[in-house]
Amino acid sequence: MFLELKSKWKDVKSRKILSLIDRQRVNNFSIQTNGLFFDYSKTNIDEDTLGLLLDLLKKSSFHEKREAMFSGKKINITEDRAVLHTALRAENGPILMDGKDIMPAVLGTRFRMLNFAEAIRNGEIQGEGGRYTDVINIGIGGSDLGPSMAYLALRPYTNGPKCHFVSNVDGAHINDVLEGLNPRTTLVVVASKTFKTIETLTNAQTALDWMAKKVARPADNFVALSSSMGRTAQFGISADRVFSFEDWVGGRYSLWGPIGLSLAIALGRDDWLSFLDGAASMDRHFIATPDEDNICIILALIGIWHAQIGGYATRAVLPYEQRLERLPAYLQQLEMESNGKAVKIDGNDVEITTGPVVWGTSGTNGQHAFYQLIHQGTQIIPCEFLIGKQGHEPNLCHQHRLLQANCLAQSQALMVGRNLDDARKIASLKGFVGDELERQARHRVFKGNRPSTTLVYDKLTPACLGQIIALYEHRVFVEGAILEINSFDQWGVELGKELATALGPVLMGENAGEGNDASTEHLVQILRSNK
Numbered sequence: 086m087f088l089e090l091k092s093k094w095k096d097v098k099s100r101k102i103l104s105l106i107d108r109q110r111v112n113n114f115s116i117q118t119n120g121l122f123f124d125y126s127k128t129n130i131d132e133d134t135l136g137l138l139l140d141l142l143k144k145s146s147f148h149e150k151r152e153a154m155f156s157g158k159k160i161n162i163t164e165d166r167a168v169l170h171t172a173l174r175a176e177n178g179p180i181l182m183d184g185k186d187i188m189p190a191v192l193g194t195r196f197r198m199l200n201f202a203e204a205i206r207n208g209e210i211q212g213e214g215g216r217y218t219d220v221i222n223i224g225i226g227g228s229d230l231g232p233s234m235a236y237l238a239l240r241p242y243t244n245g246p247k248c249h250f251v252s253n254v255d256g257a258h259i260n261d262v263l264e265g266l267n268p269r270t271t272l273v274v275v276a277s278k279t280f281k282t283i284e285t286l287t288n289a290q291t292a293l294d295w296m297a298k299k300v301a302r303p304a305d306n307f308v309a310l311s312s313s314m315g316r317t318a319q320f321g322i323s324a325d326r327v328f329s330f331e332d333w334v335g336g337r338y339s340l341w342g343p344i345g346l347s348l349a350i351a352l353g354r355d356d357w358l359s360f361l362d363g364a365a366s367m368d369r370h371f372i373a374t375p376d377e378d379n380i381c382i383i384l385a386l387i388g389i390w391h392a393q394i395g396g397y398a399t400r401a402v403l404p405y406e407q408r409l410e411r412l413p414a415y416l417q418q419l420e421m422e423s424n425g426k427a428v429k430i431d432g433n434d435v436e437i438t439t440g441p442v443v444w445g446t447s448g449t450n451g452q453h454a455f456y457q458l459i460h461q462g463t464q465i466i467p468c469e470f471l472i473g474k475q476g477h478e479p480n481l482c483h484q485h486r487l488l489q490a491n492c493l494a495q496s497q498a499l500m501v502g503r504n505l506d507d508a509r510k511i512a513s514l515k516g517f518v519g520d521e522l523e524r525q526a527r528h529r530v531f532k533g534n535r536p537s538t539t540l541v542y543d544k545l546t547p548a549c550l551g552q553i554i555a556l557y558e559h560r561v562f563v564e565g566a567i568l569e570i571n572s573f574d575q576w577g578v579e580l581g582k583e584l585a586t587a588l589g590p591v592l593m594g595e596n597a598g599e600g601n602d603a604s605t606e607h608l609v610q611i612l613r614s615n616k
Contacts, residue, residue, distance in 0.1 A: 086141040087437065090394045093134055098395065102129050102500050102534055116380045119366050121552060122541040123380050125387055127500045128467075129536060138386040139376055147566035154562070155372060157182035161335075161573040162430060168573050170338035170558070171368050173330075174361040174551070182333065194343065198328050199357065201308075202349040205272065206245045212306050214269025217246045221262060221292060222347040224276030225252045225284045227336030228310070230418050231554075232276075232348050234411035235340065235360075238550050241408075241477040243351040246272070250347075251292075254284035259291050268296040274308045274347050278336065280316035283586065289320070310343045335573050337419050338558060356547045363551025371559045381556055385563030387538060391467040392441040393568070401459065402445040404471040405492040406545055412471075413445035416557055423561045423572040430571050439568055445469075449491045460498065460531055468537040470496055471553070475544040492539070502533015 106126060114126040130138070153160050157167050157180060169187065172180045173195075178188030204210040205217055222232050229252035236248050249262045273292050277285045289307075296303035304321030311317050312329045328343035340348075341361060349357040371381045391397045402413040424440035445451065448470075459466050472492040476485040508529035509522065517525045542549050565572030591598030591609055598609060 086137065086144055087393070090134070090137050090141065090390070093137060094390075094394050097129050097131070097134070099534075100129060102127055102536065105129075105131060106500075116378060116383060118370055118374070118380055119552065120543045120549065121380065121556075123384070123538065124541070125383065125538045127496055127537050127539070128387060128390070129534075130387065130390060134390065135377070135386075138390060141389070141567060142376060142382065142386065142563070145567045145569070147563060150566045151372070151562070155180075155368075157187070157333075161333075161571060163571055163574045163576070164332075166573070167333040168335070168338075169331075169333045170335065170341060171365075171555075173334065173339075173341035174364045174368070174555075176362075176365060187331075191342075194328060194330070198343055198346055199349060199354050201328075202245075202346065202357070203354055205350050206353060212270050212272065213300050213302075214267060216270065217272045218270040219266050220246045220248045220272045220274060220347050220350055221251060221266075222248060222274045222276060223251045223259075223285055223288045223292065224310075224344070225282060226418060226422075227339050228276035228278075228282075228285070228344055230337070230411070230415045231340030232345055234415040235345070235348050235550060235554075236351055237411050238406075238408045238545060239348075239352060239356070239360075239547055242356045242547055245351045245353060248347050248351050251288050252284070254287055256291070259288045263292065263295050268299040268303075268306070271296070272306055272308065272350075274310060275320075275322075276310040276344055278310075278312050278330065278332075278339075280309065280311040280313040280320070283582075293321075308346065310346060335575075337422055340554070352547065360547035360551045363546075363548030364555040365551075366548075367552045367555035367559065371555075381559035382563055384538070384556065385560045385567070387467075388441070388560065388564055389567055391536065393437050393439075395465075396438070397441065397465055397467055398438075399442040399444060399464075399466050401451075401466050401468045402443060402471075403448055403451060403468055403492075403495075404445075405448040405488050406471065406473055406476075407447050408545060409471065410447040410450075412553075413443065415554075417443045419557060420561050422575050422578070424565050424568065424570060425577060426568075426570040426572075429569040431569070435568065435570060437568070439570060440564075448495070449488065452491065452495065456495065459535070465535055468496070468499060468535070470537060470539040471542070472539065473542050473545050477544070496537045496539055498531065498533070499535040499537050500533055502531040502535075503529065505530050 111124070111126045115122065115124045150160055154168050155171065157169060159165055159167050161168050167182050169180065169182065172187055172191050175188065179186040180188050208216040211217065222229065229250055233250040236243065251259045251262050275285060275289045293303055296306055300306060307322045307326065309317040309322045309327045311327060314324060314327060317327045328346060330339060330342045334342060341364060371379065376382050388400065391400065402416055404412050420443045421440055426439050427435055429435050446454070459468065470492055472489055505526060508526040511529055512522045512525040561572055588598065590596050592612060594613065
């Protein structure tokens with residue numbers, strides 16, 4: 086199927102997308118579900134191409150893998166684990182794994198977690214200085230990107246203690262967060278499944294030392310999100326302040342459970358449950374909707390068409406919603422850590438390109454930063470726009486309309502472009518003539534024919550954000566199934582961790598660090614020369 090799609094690509098790659106556009110195409114190449122409207126008409130996918138892509142999906146193991154995932158089978162074969170983050174947002178069960186229903190434990194943890202969050206919010210649980218005013222979430226990767234992204238996205242719904250997020254082991258990060266906070270009214274949430282993550286534990290110890298200067302029992306102001314009761318106890322955190330999650334929840338898929346505690350404290354019970362319900366509704370859509378109308382599947386097939394068939398090396402995620410500013414970074418980890426693989430599930434090399442580079446920022450900021458490259462650069466970068474029908478500031482509706490206008494204008498400009506004749510007219514109106522007119526005109530040409538999709542949602546509510554995140558989770562799953570890779574391990578991060586652990590004592594002068602390459606040895610000496 087890949088060969089057929091490659092052949093199709095050669096036939097249509099220079100065809101003008103604009104030549105395909107009419108009302109019927111817009112109807113046929115869009116999907117509407119649960120308050121979301123997804124338009125993919127501004128791509129070079131036609132009916133034949135879509136048929137080939139759907140055939141590719143059918144000939145992959147996707148349908149079996151989807152059934153296996155939701156059935157609790159251990160589809161993460163390199164770690165012998167099930168993949169059941171979807172259970173964390175399910176309303177009920179049974180959901181079986183190894184013949185045992187996991188939902189009683191999931192719902193029990195959720196109940197306990199939300200009771201704790203409400204007790205923090207209403208002042209039933211306090212610090213030495215009274216009600217908690219601030220929460221610091223210390224984690225990294227999925228233990229940070231999810232909660233920090235969602236907290237920013239849902240600020241209109243946050244009415245609990247103010248949340249702060251620390252991830253980088255760079256001391257500047259935690260120093261700048263701690264500055265100005267009152268340790269007597271600050272709760273620290275330490276998120277690490279194993280409670281061995283060096284960056285997280287280093288920052289946690291710094292926070293504990295900071296708190297100990299003003300608080301008699303500093304560990305009482307700490308909460309752990311971890312599966313290691315022994316290590317959390319050694320740190321001084323009591324068992325009733327530890328919220329655990331199972332190994333079938335990967336870090337970048339963990340926001341829906343205890344890793345979301347800081348967000349639950351900020352939102353409160355009702356909005357937290359609405360967030361889960363939104364994601365669960367996307368799960369139901371993903372399971373039950375036919376392939377051709379399934380927004381998760383179609384988004385994935387578009388990704389395959391652009392990256393694996395067309396060879397586009399990157400994709401830009403461009404939310405026209407300031408509060409979704411961190412969404413591209415979140416999706417960067419979700420997609421690149423999941424599908425950035427070179428070996429198939431069977432252990433053989435992948436024969437085609439796998440995950441593209443995912444990047445972006447919020448509009449309209451990006452327009453004044455990198456859109457120049459998107460519009461006139463030599464590389465074609467597929468763009469994924471997101472825009473809401475409504476904002477949260479009713480007194481600033483005119484600004485939201487301007488935001489919407491910019492979003493639609495960018496996708497239109499990417500497709501339509503500007504030809505040389507029109508550019509000559511513009512240059513002529515500016516007074517240029519002769520050779521200078523021609524030179525100036527060429528600088529004003531936009532080749533256009535650059536693909537994009539647009540996701541429209543009603544309003545960025547907790548339920549809506551849940552839908553969007555789950556949509557992209559399932560998109561990653563579909564692409565991974567087609568590529569025959571394991572989207573749920575991340576061995577690529579391990580080697581750097583191992584070497585960093587070995588180099589730490591060398592930089593501290595505790596050992597000579599024999600066996601390093603000459604370049605690394607020299608850099609160590611350079612860094613150690615500044616005492």
